[in-house]
Amino acid sequence: MLTNQFRLTTSAALASLMLLAQSAWAVNPFTVRDIRIEGLQRVEPGTVFVSLPVRVGDTYNDDKGAAAIQSLFALGLFKDVRIEVNGDVLVVVVEERPTVANVEFVGTKEFDKEVLVKSLRDVGLADGRPFDKAQLDRAEQELKRQYINRSLYAAQVVTTVTPIERNRVNLTFTVVEGEPANISEIRIVGNKAFSESTLLGLFDLDTGGWLSWYTKSNRYSRAKLNADIETLRSYYLTRGYLEFKVDSTQVAILPNKTDIGVNINITEGERFVVSSVKLAGEYLGKEEEFKALVEIRPGQAFNADEVARTTKAFTDYFSNFGYAFARVEAKPEIDRVNNRVALVLQANPSRRAYVRKINVAGNTRTRDVVVRREFRQLEASWYDGDKIRRSRDRVDRLGYFGDVTVETEEVPGTPDQVDLTINVTEKPTGSLSLGAGYSSGDGLGLSFGLKQENAFGSGNSLGLQVNTSKFNRLLVISTTDPYFTEDGVSRTFDLYTRTSSPYEDENYYEIETSGGSIRFGVPFTEIDTVFFGMGIEKTTIVPGTDLPISYENYAKEYGYSSTALPLTVGWARDSRDSALAPTSGRFQRANAEWSFTGDAKYLRATYQFQQYVPLNKQFTAAFNTEVGLGSALGGRSYPVFKNFYGGGLGSVRGFEQGSLGPNEQADGLGTSLGGSRKLNINMEVLAPFPGAGNDRTLRMYGFWDIGLVGGDNAVNANANDLRSSVGVGISWISPVGPLRLAFAKPIRKFDNDRIQSLQFQIGTSF
Incomplete structure (x- = not known):
């Protein structure tokens, strides 16, 4: 009985409190005479007034009060909002959130500050924005995520919030990056047809080597692992394993957070051979033309790449006739008893557009x-x-x-x-460069470049190039209009001056060349362009110490200054997959220069051919040959300053740069004369540098070079003058350009040849 009485008394008290609270909150509707805002520091009053659902002269009630509080909180600018009523005046009391004044990072070495600032901005934390503790937590998680993407699983982030004047805060993220998590083991389980070492050789990820500090190939990355798994899948699917699948992938991080083990479980399935290929569906009455596009070969192992290339070729061919929405599907009919598969290419061209x-x-x-x-x-x-x-x-x-x-x-x-x-x-198309390079054959060279490929967005290019070295100095000013005519004929103007000297001393002789030219490029097909033009060129032989007899004889016959008006014609085609680190494709270039009048009359022509053949994912065979021919015209001697030179990188490695052929002195120590005939043949096999994985920017290569220089002012060039060398080298796409380092051993040489076993140069590809 007492218990029931106590319960009734308690219930009555609670009901009374609720009625009191309701009476305290409830406001009788009234007409608003004025609205005041209190507590603002940085937020403009207009921002608050615009967000309020009530105006002066409106009738205020409890519903509008609740809506006003909800609207102001939604701005994200305030951490507390109250509405008070003073007679017929509405008072809005707010407490602003602090504003982020500055964000700093301490201990970050793996990332540039700009990268981290951008990642925090993406989660809403940046200078000038309201500070929110929830955003701070998200920011810490985002920073940790960035470090995890770089395999720094042990990274720790501590945030310090420092209040400053005017309701602002400074944020400092102190990061202890720790050591990166490296892959200590990669296992592939379930493989039978191929060895584990063969399959792991396909991966870009590995367990590291002595170059891992550069390649970071042992740094775990989910994106890289996914790419390697797709490479593995492609390897099987292109070798007949139609039902290959990856069952699971386990990545285990050891408690020290610096060692990672990766296990990939696979099911190979059976190897299938293609029994037949059939066409089904609508082929516009051009079945024979489509059949010619089929790369799938009956009797051979199923190859997913051939299937993909065939279906793409079909859809591309449909699109040539206006069928933009054509669909082609390869449907396999699998005979598991005999391990054979028949492929049906089902086509639906849809509609023309x-x-x-x-x-x-x-x-x-x-x-x-x-x-x-x-x-x-x-x-x-x-x-x-x-x-x-x-x-x-x-x-x-x-x-x-x-x-x-x-x-x-x-x-x-x-x-x-x-x-x-x-x-x-x-992307930026202008460049201003200052730099220096060193060539074992040409000494120290200083360079300056100013070039704008897309001047003022017009597509025209403007350029200035300056290069200086011990032996060769160059100044070139050029401009190109790629659409001089509406048909795509380009026009190029060049002004240049070159000075070459075999010695550094100012008392020795020099060859000075200056001139200008105009060239036009005519696109005869989509991939072939023919260039032609003309120019004027003046070459001066500056007398000095050790002037070669051949130069002196030429000067006595025609003078120390020669003027030429060369006409030029050229052709180029480039199908390489990369200009810097090619693995497949072909490059061809032919140029001819004909000076039919002036003091120097000659014909000079060159042809270059390069072929790259991928032996597999890692090895590439490369072949390069270059032929140069020069001939005098009009009964005059061939100009000695138009001679070809050979030896060194870009020619026959292992011989000093430009030293091939006869010299001024019989002992081979005099000036190299060059000649009007040149032949270079280079053969290389390129492979990944040990420890660099499949990184194409750093490779090693073995080579065999053959070449000769001779002719007119030297001696007749013939096979007996061939020089040859073999060796190994390193190719690196460095920040300042392609760098080639070669160690060569001549295998065919002459007694007076100048040998240079170790050579390097920046800016050459062969």
Whole structure:
């Protein structure tokens, strides 16, 4: 009985308190005569007034009060908001959040400050923004995530919040990075057809070597591991293992947070051979043409790459006829009893489409016309996949953009029309460089370069190049208009002066050449360009100590100054996959120079051929040959200053730069004369540098070089004059350009040849 009475008394008390609270909160509706805001320090009053759902003259009630508080909290600027009523005056009392005044980082070595500042800005924490403890926690997690991506699992982040005047705070993130987590073991479980070492050799990740400090190949990265797994999958699928799968991947981090073990469990499945390839669906009556595109070979092991290339070739061919939405699917019919698979290529061309509009997006600096003039696809014409691909490649080859993509969008309500949008990402096209380089053959060289490839967004280039070394000095001013005509004929002006001397002393002789030229480039096809032009050139033999007899004889016959008016013609084609570190493709270049009038009359021609053949993912075979021929015209002697030279990097390694062929003195110690005939043959096998994984920027190579120089003013060039060498070297795409270091041993030489076993140079590719 007492218990029940106590419960009734307690319930009554609680009810009374609730009624009292409701009466304290409840406000009788009234007309607002004025609104005051209290507590503002940095936030503008207008920001608060705009967010309030009530104005002077409105009727205020409890619902509007609750809505006002909710609206002000949603701004994220205040940590407390109250609304008080003073008669018919509404008083809004706020307490502002502190503002972040400055963000500093202590102990960060792995990242630049700008990278960390950007990552924190992405989670809402930056200078000038309101400070929120929840954002601070997210910021710490984001910093740890950035370090985990670099395999620094032991990284610790401690944040210090320092209040300062005007309700602001300084944030200091103190980071103890710790040691990176390195892969101590990688295991592949379930492999039978291929050895574990063979499969691990496909990976970019490894357990490290003596060059891991440079390659970081033993740093765990989920993205790199995923890429390696896809490489593994591709390896099996291209060798007949149609049902290969990766069952699981375990990554274990040891308690010390610096050692990682990776286990990859796979199921190889059976190896399947292609029994037949059939075409099904609609092929526009061009079945024979499509069959010619099939790369899948019956009787051979199933190859996923061949299937992918075939289906892509089919869709690309459909697009050439306007079928922008064609679909081709390779359907396997598997015979598991005999381990055979029949492939059915099912095609659905869908509908033909016109291109309504072509849009250009992302060109903040480059003019639209510079991009549009590279397009071969026209508006209001049939969609043509081949022309679109060529258009994208042409825009990419301009070199003005970091990324170029083409998007195809259907026109709403018009199923037979599409719009194309070419998206470009601008990149800096101007460069100002100061530097120095050293060549074992040319000594110390200082360089200065000022070049703008896309001047004022017009597509024209302007350049100034200065180079100086012990033996050769150069000044070139050039400008190119790639669309001198609407058909894409380019025009280039060059002004240059060169000075060469075999010695550093100012008392020795020099060869000074200055001149100018104009060249035009005519695109005969999409991949072939023919260049032609003319120039004027003056060459002066400056007498001095040790002037070679051949130069002296030429000067006596024609004078110490010679003027030439050379006409030039050239052709180039480049299909290499990379200009700096090629692994496949071909490069060809031919040039001819004909001086038909003036003091020096001659014909000079060169041809270069390079071929790169990938032996596998790691090894590449490279072949280079260069031939040079020069001939005098009009009964005159061939100009000695137009001779070819050989020896050293870019020619026959192991011999001093430019020393091949006869010399002024019989003992071989005099000035190299060069000759009007030149032949270079270089063969290389390139491989990853030990410990560098599959890094293409750092490779080693073995080589065999053959070459000769001779002719007119020297001796007749013949096979008996061939020099040859073998050796090994290192190729590195360094920050200042391609660097080649070679150690060579001559295997065919003459007694007076100048040997130089160790050579290096920056800026050469062969």
